[in-house]
Amino acid sequence: MDVLQLVVSGLANGCVYGLIALGFVLIYKATEAVNFAQGDFMMLGAFITVGLTNQAWLGLPFWLSVPIAIFIMGVFGYLLDLIVLRRMFGQSQIAVVILTIALGFVLRFIAGAIWGHETVSLESPIAGKDLRFGGVVLGLDEVSVIVVTVLLTVMLYLYFNRTKLGIAMQAASQNQLAAYYMGIPVKRVHSLIWALAGAVAAIAGVLFASKGAIDPSAGLLGIKAFAAAVIGGFGSLPGALLGGIIVGLIEPFASRYIAAGYSQIMPYLLLFLILVFRPHGILAQVHRKKV
Amino acid sequence: MRTVFKTSYDADINLFRHGAQAAWYLALLALALVLPVLLDVFLLGEVTNMLIWAIAGMGLMVLVGQSGQASLGHAAFLAIGCYANVLLQERLGLPFIVSFPLAGLIAGFAGVLLAIPTARLHGIYLAIATLAIAILTDDIIVLAEPLTGGVTGLMTPTISMFGLEIDRYVTPDRFYWLVLLVVVLTVLVYRNLLRAPLGRAFAAVRDSEVSAQAMGVNVARTKATAFGISTAITGLAGALMGHFAGVFNNETFSIIISIQLLLMIVIGGLGSIHGAFFGAIVVALLPQAIALSRDFIGGLLGTGSMAIPGLESAVFGVILILFILFEPTGIYGRWVKIRTYFELFPFYRRDMFRRQKSYLKTERLR
Numbered sequence: 296m297d298v299l300q301l302v303v304s305g306l307a308n309g310c311v312y313g314l315i316a317l318g319f320v321l322i323y324k325a326t327e328a329v330n331f332a333q334g335d336f337m338m339l340g341a342f343i344t345v346g347l348t349n350q351a352w353l354g355l356p357f358w359l360s361v362p363i364a365i366f367i368m369g370v371f372g373y374l375l376d377l378i379v380l381r382r383m384f385g386q387s388q389i390a391v392v393i394l395t396i397a398l399g400f401v402l403r404f405i406a407g408a409i410w411g412h413e414t415v416s417l418e419s420p421i422a423g424k425d426l427r428f429g430g431v432v433l434g435l436d437e438v439s440v441i442v443v444t445v446l447l448t449v450m451l452y453l454y455f456n457r458t459k460l461g462i463a464m465q466a467a468s469q470n471q472l473a474a475y476y477m478g479i480p481v482k483r484v485h486s487l488i489w490a491l492a493g494a495v496a497a498i499a500g501v502l503f504a505s506k507g508a509i510d511p512s513a514g515l516l517g518i519k520a521f522a523a524a525v526i527g528g529f530g531s532l533p534g535a536l537l538g539g540i541i542v543g544l545i546e547p548f549a550s551r552y553i554a555a556g557y558s559q560i561m562p563y564l565l566l567f568l569i570l571v572f573r574p575h576g577i578l579a580q581v582h583r584k585k586v
Numbered sequence: 587m588r589t590v591f592k593t594s595y596d597a598d599i600n601l602f603r604h605g606a607q608a609a610w611y612l613a614l615l616a617l618a619l620v621l622p623v624l625l626d627v628f629l630l631g632e633v634t635n636m637l638i639w640a641i642a643g644m645g646l647m648v649l650v651g652q653s654g655q656a657s658l659g660h661a662a663f664l665a666i667g668c669y670a671n672v673l674l675q676e677r678l679g680l681p682f683i684v685s686f687p688l689a690g691l692i693a694g695f696a697g698v699l700l701a702i703p704t705a706r707l708h709g710i711y712l713a714i715a716t717l718a719i720a721i722l723t724d725d726i727i728v729l730a731e732p733l734t735g736g737v738t739g740l741m742t743p744t745i746s747m748f749g750l751e752i753d754r755y756v757t758p759d760r761f762y763w764l765v766l767l768v769v770v771l772t773v774l775v776y777r778n779l780l781r782a783p784l785g786r787a788f789a790a791v792r793d794s795e796v797s798a799q800a801m802g803v804n805v806a807r808t809k810a811t812a813f814g815i816s817t818a819i820t821g822l823a824g825a826l827m828g829h830f831a832g833v834f835n836n837e838t839f840s841i842i843i844s845i846q847l848l849l850m851i852v853i854g855g856l857g858s859i860h861g862a863f864f865g866a867i868v869v870a871l872l873p874q875a876i877a878l879s880r881d882f883i884g885g886l887l888g889t890g891s892m893a894i895p896g897l898e899s900a901v902f903g904v905i906l907i908l909f910i911l912f913e914p915t916g917i918y919g920r921w922v923k924i925r926t927y928f929e930l931f932p933f934y935r936r937d938m939f940r941r942q943k944s945y946l947k948t949e950r951l952r
Contacts, residue, residue: 329710382911386941388709389656393852394910396845397903404900412896511896518717518841525714560725563718570715571703 300433301547307437307506309543310444314499315520316527316535317448318492324455324530325464325488328380328391332399334517336493339402340368341417341500341509342410349418357419365497372493376486384482399514407511417504440502447498448536455532464488522566528576537577541565599781618766622759631754634762636870637769638826643851643862644772645819650848651857652785653812654792656709659716660820660847662723665839667693667821668828672740673733682745682752686825693821694814701813705806720844727836739835742828754830765826772819776859779815788812842899849906855916864917868905873898914941 318333330336346352347360355363379398383391424435455461467474467481474481503509503516519542527538542562550558569576590597590604602608622630646660671689674680680688704715727734734740745752745764752760779785787808790798799805828834846869854865876898913920919939927934 379907379911386914389713390910390914392656392710392713393849394907397849397906397910400896400899400903401907404896404903407896518721521714522718525711529711557729560722560729563721563725567715567718567722570707570711570718574707574711 301551302544303433303437303441305544305547306540307434307440307543308546309523309540310440310536311499311503311506311539312516312520312523312542313536313539314444314447314495314502315517316524316539317451317532318495318499319521319524320530320532320535321451321488321492321495323524324532325468326485327468328383328388329395330489330492331392331395331517331521332402332514333492333496334520335399335402335406335514336368336372336496337500337503337517338509338511338514339371339406339500340364340493340497341504341513342406342415342511343367343497344501345415345417345504345509346410349415361501364501365494368493368497368500369490370493372496373486373490375493376489380489381482381485399517403511403514410511412511414508414510415504416508417501419501419505421505436502436506440506443498443502444536444539447495448532451495452532460484460487519562522562525576526562526566526569528578531576531578534576534578601777601781615770619763622762627758630758630762632870632874634754634758634765635830636866637762637765638823638830639847639850639869640863640866641765641769641772641826642820642823642847643854643866644776644859645816645821645823646847647851647856647859647862648776648779648788648819649812649816650851651861652780652792653788653809655809655812656713656848657716657816658713658841658844658848659718659720659723660817661839661841661844662716662720663693663697663817663820664824664827664843665723665727665836666696666817667824668834668839669727669734669740670821671825672742672828675743676740681747683747686822689825690818690822693824694818696821697817698810698814700817701810705809717841717844720841724836724840727839735835737835737837739833739838740828741833742831745829754832761829765830768822768826772822773859775819784808784811846902849902851916853906853909853916855918855920858918860918860921861916864921868917869902872902872905876901915939 315333315337318336319330322328322330322333344360344364347355347363348357353360375398379394380391383394419436421436421439426433426435426438455465463474463479464484464487466477467479467484471481500509503513520539523538523542524535525538526541527534527536542565545561545565546558549561553561573579592598602611621633625633642660642664645663646657649655649657649660667689670692671682671685674685674688675682678685700716700719704712707715728736730736744756745761747764750760751757752764754761779788787798787803790801790803791805791808791812795805798808824839827838831838850865850869851861852865853868854863855861880897909916915922923939926938
C-alpha cells in the first residue's frame with residue numbers, strides 16, 4: 296500500500312510537470328520557439344486564481360474564478376505574442392529562449408509585487424479531501440490532477456491531429472513560407488497557440504495551487520517540466536505527459552530507495568542520459584537531419 | 587574615416603588595424619593601471635567585480651559568440667574553477683601561482699569531457715543539456731560535503747605570490763592588478779585565437795556546420811576545443827570570483843548565475859570582446875544604479891528608501907527584452923552603428939546593418 300501511495304503522489308506531481316511540459320510542447324509544435332517562461336505562466340495563472348478566489352482578495356466562487364483565470368491567461372498569451380514575440384519573427388530560436396527567460400524574471404517580480412512573496416494556498420474545494428478505494432486512501436486533489444491532465448492531453452492530441460486549425464498550426468511550424476502560400480495566417484496562428492499555452496498554464500496553476508502552496512518563485516518548477524518535455528520527446532504531446540510522469544515517479548522513489556539528496560539529481564541525470572543517447576526523446580519526432 | 591592601405595598579407599590579421607587604434611587601447615590600459623590611485627576602495631572593488639565578470643563573459647563568448655553553441659551551464663564551470671583552485675591550495679598546499687592555472691586546466695578538461703557526449707546536440711538541445719549539468723553540479727556540491735563543505739561552503743585563503751600578500755580586503759589594489767593581469771592575458775589569448783586558423787574554424791562551424799565540414803573542418807573536434815577553451819577561461823574567472831567573494835558555497839554558482847552570464851553577453855553584443863566588457867559593466871553596475879535611483883525617488887516622494895525584492899532581476903529582464911527587440915546586436919552593435927554613421931557622414935543608410943530574416947522549417951516529421 297505504501298508503494299501505491301508513492302505511485303499516486305508521484306503520478307500527481309508528474310501530471311503537473313506534464314501539464315507545464317504540454318505548454319512548452321504546444322508552442323514548440325506550432326512556432327518552433329521554446330517558451331522558458333512557461334513555468335512562470337503557470338505561477339501567474341495560479342496567482343490570478345488565488346486573487347479571484349481567496350477570501351483575502353475578491354472571494355469569488357471557485358467554479359466562477361477558474362474559467363475567468365483561464366480566460367485572462369489566454370488573453371495574456373495572445374497579447375504577449377501580438378506585442379512582443381511577433382517582432383521576433385524570423386530571428387533565431389536562441390533569441391526567443393533568451394527573451395522568454397528575461398520575461399520570466401519580469402513576471403516573477405510582478406507577481407511578487409502584487410501578491411507578496413509568502414507562500415499562499417488556493418482555497419479550492421478539491422484541496423484536503425480524501426477518496427477511499429477499499430483500503431487505499433487517495434487525496435481528491437491528486438486524483439483530480441491526474442484525471443484533468445489525461446483528459447487535457449487527449450483533447451489537445453485530437454485537436455492537433457483532427458481539427459483544421461490544429462493541422463494549420465502544424466503546417467505553420469513545418470514550413471512557414473509554404474504555409475503562407477497555402478493561405479494559413481501564420482502570425483495569427485502563432486498568437487492563438489500562445490493563447491492556448493497560456494490557458495493550459497492557468498489550468499496547471501490551479502491544479503498546482505490546490506495540491507500545495509504557491510509562491511512567486513514556483514515558476515522555477517518550469518525547469519523540471521522542461522526536463523520532462525525533453526525526456527518525453529520535444530514536440531510530442533503524449534511525450535510531454537510521459538516525460539512528466541517519469542520525472543514525477545522517479546523523484547519519490549529515488550529519495551526513498553537511494554538517499555534523500557538524490558531525488559533532486561535523478562531527473563536531470565536522466566535528462567542528460569536521454570540527451571546523450573537518444574537526443575530527441577523517448578517518443579522522438581525527428582528521424583534524420585535534413586540539410 | 588581612416589582608410590587602411592594594406593601593404594602586406596599580415597595587414598588582414600594584425601593585432602591592431604592601424605596605429606591610432608593601438609594608441610587608444612594602450613591609453614585605456616594605462617588608465618586601467620593607475621585606476622587604484624584614482625578611485626576609493628569601494629569603487630575599486632566594483633571595478634574588480636566588473637573585470638571578473640568580463641573574464642567569465644569572454645569565456646562564454648568564445649563558445650556562444652565565436653563557435654555558435656549556446657550554453658546555459660557555465661556556472662558549473664565557474665564552480666569547478668573556484669573549488670579546484672581553493673581545494674588545491676588548502677588540501678595539497680599548492681601556491682596560488684600553480685593552483686590558479688591548474689584550476690583553469692581542470693575546468694577546461696571538464697568542458698571537453700562534457701563536449702564529447704554532447705557533440706551531436708544543436709541549439710536548444712545543447713542549451714538544455716548544459717542547463718542539466720549546471721543543476722547537477724549545484725546538487726553534487728551539496729552531496730560531496732566532505733570535500734566541498736556542502737551548504738556551509740569554503741573560505742578562500744589569502745594569496746601570497748612573490749612574497750606579496752594579495753587579499754581582496756587588506757590589499758584591494760594588489761588584487762585589482764592581479765585581476766587586470768588576467769584580463770589582459772585573456773584578451774590577448776582571445777584576440778590571437780580569432781587570428782589563428784582555429785578561430786576561423788569556430789566561425790565556420792558557427793555559420794554552417796555542413797559547409798564547415800565540406801571545407802575540411804573537423805566539426806566535432808572544433809566544437810570540443812571551443813568548449814575546452816571557453817570553460818578554461820570561465821574556470822579562471824570562477825577562481826577569481828571565489829577570491830573576490832571570500833566565502834562561497836553552492837548558491838554562489840546557482841543556475842541563475844549561468845543565465846545571467848548568457849544574458850550579459852547578449853546585452854553586450856554577441857561575437858565581440860567589447861561585448862563581454864559592456865555586458866559586464868551593465869551587470870556589475872546595475873545594482874548600484876538601482877540603489878541610487880531608489881534613494882533618489884524615495885527622497886522625491888518623501889518615503890525614504892525601501893527595498894523591493896526581485897527588482898534587480900526584473901530591471902535586468904526589461905533591459906534585456908528591450909535589447910533583443912530593438913537592438914539584437916547589443917551595446918557593441920549600437921556603438922558600431924553610431925561610429926559608422928559619423929565615419930560615413932552623410933552616406934549612412936538605415937538598412938546598412940539589416941539582418942536577414944529566415945523562415946523556419948522544422949526537422950520534425952510528425
